[in-house]
Amino acid sequence: MPDIDLDVPDQRETQSPRPSRPDRSPVADTPLLRPNLPRYAAPAMLVVAFAIVLALGLTVWSTNPVALLLETAVLFGAAIFTASALVEGRRNAVDRLVTVVVTTFFLLALLPLVSVLVEVVSDGYKRFDLQFFTYSMRGVVGEGGGAYAAIMGTLIITAVTTVVSVPIGILTAVYLVEYSRESRLGKVLTFFVDVMTGIPSIVAGLFAVALFVLFLGPGARAGVIGAVALSVLMIPVVVRSTEEMLRLVPNELREASYALGVSRWRTIVKVVLRTSVAGIVTGVTLAVARIIGETAPLLVTVGTTTSSNLNPFSGRMATLPVFSYYEYAQPGIPREPYLDRAWAAALTLIIIVMALNLIARLVSRLFAPKTGR
C-alpha cells in the first residue's frame, strides 16, 4: 500500500480532481477522485449471487447452509471486487472485499447457534411432556420415565453452589475495590482470579474428589462434592462481574456517605452494594447460567442414580447434564427412548440457560445505574 500521507499535497496541485484516464499514481486511486458504484449495485449483486447459488444448490450442489453461505460470499465477493476495481479503483475494491469477508465471518458464527437450537428443539420436543417432568428413572427400562430426579438434583446442587460462591465472590470483589488500595495481595488476587476463570471444569471436579478423600475416603459420591467443584468454577466469574460493577459506583457517593459520618462498612453495604445491586444480580445470574450446564465435574463427583435423592450430603444424585450424557452414552435396546430422553434433557437445559441469560439482560437493562445526567 503506497504511503498516501506523503504524496498527497504535491500531486494534488498538478492534477485535475477527476482524471479522465485511469492513473496508477496513489492520488488517482484515492476514493474521492474516482466515481463510485451506484448505491443499489451491492445489494443487487448480492441478490443475484444468492439466486445463482441457490439455483445451483437445488439442482447440482448441496443445500447445506454453510455451503450456501460460503458460495454466496465467494461469488458476491468476486463480483463486487471486480466491479469496484474497474470503477472505483483497487483500494476501494479491497475495502469492499474485506467488508464481505468480515460480514461472512459473523454470519458463519451465527449458523452454529441456529443449528444447535433447531437440532435440540426438533429432537427434544418428542419427550418434552408431563411425564418427563414428574417421573424419575427408577425401575425404568425402555420407554417412559423422566428427569424429575435429575431436574431436582440440578436445582439443589446449583443452589448449594450459589450459596457458597456468591458471598465469597462478592466479599472478594469488595476487598479488591474498596480495601486493597494497590496492595500486593490485591494485585496477586486479581491475577489469580483471572487465571482461575481458565481452570478446566474436569480439573475442578478432580480437586473436589481429592479434597473429599480427606473427609469421606476414596470413592465417595455426594451432591456437596459436586457443589464444591462448581464453586471453584463459579467464584471467579462472580468476582470479576461484581468487581466491574463496584468500580462503576461514583466516588462522590462514597464521599457523601463518609461526610455524613457513616462508617465504612455501612457505606459499602448501604451505598456501594445498594447502588450496584442490579449489576451484581446480572453477574450472578450469568454465573449460574454458566455452571448449571457443567457436566464433567458432576460426572466425577456426583455420579448418577435412577431414583430421586434430594439430600446433597449423602449418596449419588442425578443431574440434568449427566442424565442427558448417560442416556446418550449408555442406552438400552432399542436406543430411541433413551436418545429421546437425552435430547429432552438437553432441551430442558438449554431453556433454563437461555431463560437465565434473558433474565440477566433484562435485570441489567431495567435497573441499570444512571451513568450520565
Added chain:
Amino acid sequence: MSTTSADRPTTRETPRYGDRVFAGLATGAGVLILVVLAGVAGFLLWQALPALTAAPEDVRGGEGLFSYIYPLAFGTILTALIALVIATPLSVGIALFITHYAPRRIALALGYVVDLLAAVPSIIYGLWGVYVVAPASVPVATWLSQWLGFLPFFGPDPSASGRTTLVVGVVLAIMILPVMTAVNREVFLQTPTLHEEASLALGATRWEMIRMAVIPFGRSGVISGAMLGLGRALGETMAVAIILSVAAGVHLDIIGTANSGTIAADIALQFPESSGLDVNTLVASGLVLFFITLLVNMAARWIIARRAEFSGAN
C-alpha cells in the same frame, strides 16, 4: 478506643467493630480464593503421588505413567491447535464486524448473540457435534483425503462416521469463539478515536484505517485472547468425550477412524468406572492438564496486564 474517645469527644462515638469485622471478612474471602487455588494444585498432587511412584507395569496401560499420558497430551494439544487455527481469524473478523462495520444501534445486540454461543452447555455441543457436524463432515473429509492426501494430517481412509479429530477441532473452535471475540471486541473498541479519525481524514478507506490504526493497537490483545481460547480448548471435556472415537497411541491423521484421545475427555470417560491406582493415574493426568492450562492462562493474563501498562491509550 475508649481512651481516645474520652479525650476527643467529637470523634467516633462507638468503636467500629463492624468495620474491622467487615474488612476481615472481605480480606478473608480474598485469601480463601488463593488458598483454594493452591489447594487445587496441592490436593491433585497428593492424590497423584501414588501413580507417580508406582511401578510402571501397575499403571493403566502397563508401560508407565509417561507413556499413558503422552498420547493424551498430544491429542489435547492437537485438537486445541485446530480449534485455535479456525477460531482466531473468525473471532478477529467477528469482533471487527461488531465494532466497526455493524450499525451502531444493533452492535450491542449482536455482541449478546455471540455471547449466547458461550451459554450453550458443552454436553449439547457434544450431541450436536455427533448428530449434525460429524455426518456433514464426511464429504469434506473424503475430499480432503482425495486431494490433500499427501499431507500427513489427511490419511487415506477417512472415517465414515465423522467422529474425528477434525470435527472435534471445529466444535471446539465454535465453543471458544465467544471468549476470543469478547477480548478482541474490547481491545478494538479501545483504539483511540483520534487515531481512527486521523487515518480517515488522510483519505484511508475503512479497511486501511483498520489495518493501520485498529489492528496494530489491538495486536497484543488478539494474541492474549487467542491464548485464553487455547486454554479453554485444552480443558474442554464433554464435547470431546462424546464426539471423538478414540484409539490408543499418537495419530497425526485428523480425519481417520483412529484418533488420539484428550486428557480431559479420557478422565471423564474412565473415572466413573475406575478405582484404586487407576484413579490416581487419572488425577496425575489431570494435574498435567492443570499445569498446561495454568501456564497458558498465566501467559495470556501477563500479556494483557503488560499491554495495559504500555498501551498509550491513557
